[in-house]
Amino acid sequence: MKGFQFFRNLSVATKFILWFLLVALVPLIVATYISYDRSEKALGKEVENSLMAVADDKANTIENYLIDKKKSLATLSHMSEVIEVAEKLCGASPAAGTVAEEFRPFLKYYQESSGYADIFIVGPEGNVVFSVFGKKGVESLYETALTTGKSPFVKVFSDAKASLQTEVSEFEYYPESKNIAVFIASPLLKGSDLVGLIVAQMDNKGLAGITGNYAALGKTGETMLATRAANEIAFVTPLRFEPEAVFARRMAVGSDKNIEWRNAIAGQPGSGRLTGYRKRDVFAVWRYLPAFRLGMMVQMDSSEVFESARDLRVTLVKIAAMILFFTVLAALLIANSVANPIKELTRVSGNIAAGDLEARVAVMSEDELGRLAVSFNHMTDSLVEALAKVEEKNVEVEKQKGLLEAVNKELDSFVYTVSHDLRAPLRGIGGFANFLKEDYSSKLGKEGADHLARIIAGTQRMQRLIDDLLALSRISRVMNPYEYVDMNELVRSVLARIEFDIKNNNVRMSVADDLPTVYCDKIKMAEVFLNLINNAIKFSSKDKARQPSVEVGWRDRADAHEFYVKDNGIGIDKKYHREIFGIFRRLHKEDEYEGTGAGLSIVKRVIDDQKGDIWIESELGKGATFYFTIPKVARTRKEEVPA
Amino acid sequence: MKIKILIVEDTEDDLFIVTRYLKKAGYTDIVSAGTLAGGIKRALDEKPDIVICDTLLPDGNGFDVCREIKTKLGDSSPKIIVTTGSIDAVDAVKARRAGADDYCGKTSDCAPLLEALGKLAQSIKEKAG
Numbered sequence: 074m075k076g077f078q079f080f081r082n083l084s085v086a087t088k089f090i091l092w093f094l095l096v097a098l099v100p101l102i103v104a105t106y107i108s109y110d111r112s113e114k115a116l117g118k119e120v121e122n123s124l125m126a127v128a129d130d131k132a133n134t135i136e137n138y139l140i141d142k143k144k145s146l147a148t149l150s151h152m153s154e155v156i157e158v159a160e161k162l163c164g165a166s167p168a169a170g171t172v173a174e175e176f177r178p179f180l181k182y183y184q185e186s187s188g189y190a191d192i193f194i195v196g197p198e199g200n201v202v203f204s205v206f207g208k209k210g211v212e213s214l215y216e217t218a219l220t221t222g223k224s225p226f227v228k229v230f231s232d233a234k235a236s237l238q239t240e241v242s243e244f245e246y247y248p249e250s251k252n253i254a255v256f257i258a259s260p261l262l263k264g265s266d267l268v269g270l271i272v273a274q275m276d277n278k279g280l281a282g283i284t285g286n287y288a289a290l291g292k293t294g295e296t297m298l299a300t301r302a303a304n305e306i307a308f309v310t311p312l313r314f315e316p317e318a319v320f321a322r323r324m325a326v327g328s329d330k331n332i333e334w335r336n337a338i339a340g341q342p343g344s345g346r347l348t349g350y351r352k353r354d355v356f357a358v359w360r361y362l363p364a365f366r367l368g369m370m371v372q373m374d375s376s377e378v379f380e381s382a383r384d385l386r387v388t389l390v391k392i393a394a395m396i397l398f399f400t401v402l403a404a405l406l407i408a409n410s411v412a413n414p415i416k417e418l419t420r421v422s423g424n425i426a427a428g429d430l431e432a433r434v435a436v437m438s439e440d441e442l443g444r445l446a447v448s449f450n451h452m453t454d455s456l457v458e459a460l461a462k463v464e465e466k467n468v469e470v471e472k473q474k475g476l477l478e479a480v481n482k483e484l485d486s487f488v489y490t491v492s493h494d495l496r497a498p499l500r501g502i503g504g505f506a507n508f509l510k511e512d513y514s515s516k517l518g519k520e521g522a523d524h525l526a527r528i529i530a531g532t533q534r535m536q537r538l539i540d541d542l543l544a545l546s547r548i549s550r551v552m553n554p555y556e557y558v559d560m561n562e563l564v565r566s567v568l569a570r571i572e573f574d575i576k577n578n579n580v581r582m583s584v585a586d587d588l589p590t591v592y593c594d595k596i597k598m599a600e601v602f603l604n605l606i607n608n609a610i611k612f613s614s615k616d617k618a619r620q621p622s623v624e625v626g627w628r629d630r631a632d633a634h635e636f637y638v639k640d641n642g643i644g645i646d647k648k649y650h651r652e653i654f655g656i657f658r659r660l661h662k663e664d665e666y667e668g669t670g671a672g673l674s675i676v677k678r679v680i681d682d683q684k685g686d687i688w689i690e691s692e693l694g695k696g697a698t699f700y701f702t703i704p705k706v707a708r709t710r711k712e713e714v715p716a
Numbered sequence: 717m718k719i720k721i722l723i724v725e726d727t728e729d730d731l732f733i734v735t736r737y738l739k740k741a742g743y744t745d746i747v748s749a750g751t752l753a754g755g756i757k758r759a760l761d762e763k764p765d766i767v768i769c770d771t772l773l774p775d776g777n778g779f780d781v782c783r784e785i786k787t788k789l790g791d792s793s794p795k796i797i798v799t800t801g802s803i804d805a806v807d808a809v810k811a812r813r814a815g816a817d818d819y820c821g822k823t824s825d826c827a828p829l830l831e832a833l834g835k836l837a838q839s840i841k842e843k844a845g
Contacts (some may be wrong), residue, residue: 401796493801496822500801501729503824508736532824 085415086448089408097400105389120356120378121344128344128358128371129290131296134283139241143257145153145187147239154179155194159261159269162203163196171204181205184273191274195230197267226256233258233270241365244277244300244309246320247350253277253309253319257366262294277310279318284310293355294373299334300366301326304429306334309367314351322350333359337368346375415689418449430457454689481574488546495539503532504697542673548675552682553594555706560588560636564625567602574607578614584625589634592706597679604639604672605699612697613642633685633702641696650689677702717844719837722749722764722794724755726779730801730822737826743833744769747823752776759785765840766793766833769816771800771807779814787813795836799829 118708124516137448145417149155158176162169184192184205194203225242232240243639244258255275261268265301277358295313305323333347337359349355357372416674417434424432433453434446447499506529514522564584568575575582591598606623613621624639654677680687719744725731735746747762749755752775759767759781767785769778778798786793797818798811811819817836820828 219834497727497801499732501733501821502725504729504733504826508733536824713756 080198080547086405086408089411090404092406093400094397097396099395101396105393106301109382109386109389110199112385112569113379116378117356117375120373121358122649123289124294124371124373125344125355127294127296128360128369131283131371132360132362132369135280135298135369136362136364138279138283142187142189142273142275143239143277143364144243145183146189146257146259146271149192150239150261150271151181155271156261156263156268156483159194159202159271159685162194163269171405178202183611187273188275188279189273190276193272193274194261195258195270197234197269199227202269209632219658225254228269229256229258230272232415233260234267237262237267243302243366244320245309246302246307251319281310285313287313290371291373291377293353293377294371297370298362299324299338299368299370301338305448306331306338306368312350316349317661333357333472334368334370337361337370338366343349349374367470397614411442415489418446422449425453425456430460484546491539491543496536499532499535499539501700503529506532545671545675545678548597548600548678551596553569555592555594555598555615557590557592558595558598559590560598560627561586563599564588564602567599567606570603571607571610578610578621580614581620581622582625583622585627588625588627588636589629591634591703593683593703594679597682599675599701601679602700604676608672608699609638609640609642609697630702633704635700635702637698637700639696639698644693644695645689645691645697646693647691650691654687655690717839718745718767719743719840720745720747720760720762720764722746722755724750724752724758724769724778725774726750728768730770733824733828734826737830738833741830741833741836744775750774752781754800755781756784756788759794760788762824763792766836767794767796768829768833769796769798770822771798771802771811779810779816782811782814782816786839796841797829797836798833 080091081219083091090235158172163173164454180192184190192200192203192205195201225245229240229242230534237260239257239259243642244253244255246253253276256272257275258272277651284298286296287294290296293313296310298309300309301307302320302323304326306326307320307323308318310319312322315322324334326335333345336693337344338361340361341365342358342360344356344358347355347357349357351374352373355372356378357370359368359370362369374470414434414437421432421434432454436443436446436450451637506525509517510522510525510529514525518526561584568582568584574580602625603677606625609623610621613623619641623635626639627634627636629635654673676699677687680703683703685702685704687699687701689697689699721738721742723731723734723738723746725734725748731748731750734753735748742789747758747764749758750773752773754823755767755769758764767781770780771778773781778800780800782796785796795817795822798807798813798814798816799820800807800811801822806821820832822829
């Protein structure tokens with residue numbers, strides 16, 4: 074969810090870029106991968122095929138070369154002159170030396186034209202009787218070879234003597250001269266008698282010439298020839314990147330490695346990928362060349378093979394980078410074409426919010442954004458219009474307010490006039506009526522005294538009516554500042570004010586000792602309790618049968634404090650519950666309860682001011698409970714309430 | 717000791733009623749004035765012990781009477797009770813600010829006034845010993 078939120082908070086331009094990249098990149102990556110993969114496979118196959126062709130070609134060339142060498146010697150062994158000379162040389166005739174010298178140019182020519190390193194004639198017993206390059210130097214060598222019986226020369230001699238066929242020896246390496254030699258031996262037969270053997274020595278120069286031709290083998294491809302040397306496999310020709318490898322680099326036959334070479338030499342051709350002598354991954358094709366029992370391997374570095382594939386990959390990456398670049402560019406352009414008008418809208422709306430009502434958005438297009446801009450300007454126009462109207466109304470309201478204040482002032486002076494001037498004559502009437510009663514009651518007679526008493530009662534009642542009316546009007550007019558008021562203290566002060574009435578009526582007062590602290594108009598709240606408790610005392614004290622009882626309590630509601638004042642008086646009929654709070658509503662006969670009935674009206678006004686509720690629960694004869702609520706204002710936080 | 721009382725009152729009826737109740741209550745040494753100026757003059761001339769002063773007078777209000785007497789006579793000034801025909805609580809505050817010693821509303825039986833008067837007379841007598 075968090076990542077999602079992060080994405081949502083990105084700027085529009087960034088979002089566009091991300092989406093464009095997503096849309097462009099995925100197919101691009103898939104296409105690149107597929108084409109690269111395919112080209113790699115195709116290249117691999119192609120290289121394998123071409124390597125195989127090269128290998129076949131090389132194998133043919135080498136095999137033909139070697140067979141040709143073999144045939145040449147065989148041809149020589151059938152020449153009657155050669156046989157005759159050999160007979161003479163082997164027969165140890167006294168003229169042998171002369172015969173050899175006469176014969177030497179012929180064989181030398183033959184040796185050179187056939188590409189042999191040397192040509193020997195050997196007697197049936199193994200004694201070397203002739204060599205193109207002089208008898209003296211080589212004789213001892215071959216004698217040594219003969220006695221040890223291990224040299225390829227000896228072996229090929231023995232083989233040819235036994236089979237009376239042309240035989241080919243193993244390759245042999247001479248570390249001193251760094252030369253390599255292989256021998257071909259053919260029997261010299263006169264009829265069925267073995268006169269001797271003719272042996273040709275070959276070096277690897279001819280083979281190296283063939284393997285050293287790297288045509289169609291690129292930069293890393295090469296042809297390698299190897300032979301079995303004891304328990305190892307040794308290279309016969311120089312390697313392209315390791316010319317001195319001839320017989321120097323050897324591969325053990327017994328190990329798990331070089332299986333391909335073993336297979337090649339064992340006559341099992343094949344192809345595949347392997348790690349070459351340079352520790353590189355190579356494509357390789359291997360063959361067996363039976364004529365000289367050689368293994369041949371044609372190989373090429375796979376890195377070269379895949380070079381073109383890599384080129385392709387680089388090209389693809391370049392294309393991808395370009396597509397990316399243009400994608401980002403396009404995304405930016407599109408994003409800006411969307412975001413800029415929005416930014417402009419934001420800027421202008423900010424200006425308007427800051428009070429510049431003249432600011433308007435420049436309409437740059439006719440698309441949705443353009444229409445939005447038009448609507449926005451339209452809205453701003455309407456706003457300006459509406460503001461002007463509100464301003465007009467405000468002026469009117471101010472005017473009305475002024476009027477209202479004037480009226481209120483008038484009312485104030487009216488109230489004062491009423492309270493002062495209206496009460497003055499009333500006071501006179503009451504005062505003089507009292508004097509009449511005091512001074513002349515005996516002269517008035519019973520009926521006159523009664524009339525006078527009625528006048529006095531009337532003035533008193535009139536006095537109270539006026540007082541109540543004024544009290545009520547004052548309650549509505551005067552707004553005292555709200556403060557935190559401890560209700561325990563408030564109720565205590567109210568009870569002190571009516572102490573006389575409580576004692577006089579023998580009222581059992583019970584007030585909860587945990588009343589809360591309430592944010593309210595202290596003076597008016599006191600009026601509420603005063604009137605409700607007075608009311609309760611008044612109505613509960615008329616039932617002489619039991620002691621009047623008044624209870625003040627409260628309970629905490631979620632949004633308000635709820636108080637109640639409960640009495641055990643005569644109760645109030647349900648049908649009057651609503652109208653009881655109306656001004657001068659009297660439910661009882663005048664002489665039964667004193668008062669004008671303004672008290673509950675005052676209470677209701679105060680509770681209305683406090684945005685609270687007031688209601689009554691009562692049944693006739695069962696006492697009454699007045700409930701009222703004072704909302705907990707937002708400011709009534711615990712820490713601000715004084716302890 | 718005899719308490720001398722000055723009543724500053726412009727309404728004839730009220731003056732009559734108050735005078736009668738005061739006399740009945742035993743305050744026989746009574747002088748009166750009907751205006752602000754007259755009230756101040758009599759207060760200075762007669763040196764009453766207690767001044768009962770109405771708030772509304774033809775040439776001013778009772779608070780000014782109160783203030784003038786208190787300023788002019790200082791420590792030797794009489795006790796002053798401001799009476800009002802209004803029930804406006806603001807008057808009580810104004811009276812206290814003007815230096816009045818007590819304040820009460822006017823009623824036809826003069827009960828509040830007699831009560832206030834009783835208290836002040838008591839304190840004056842105690843002071844005089």
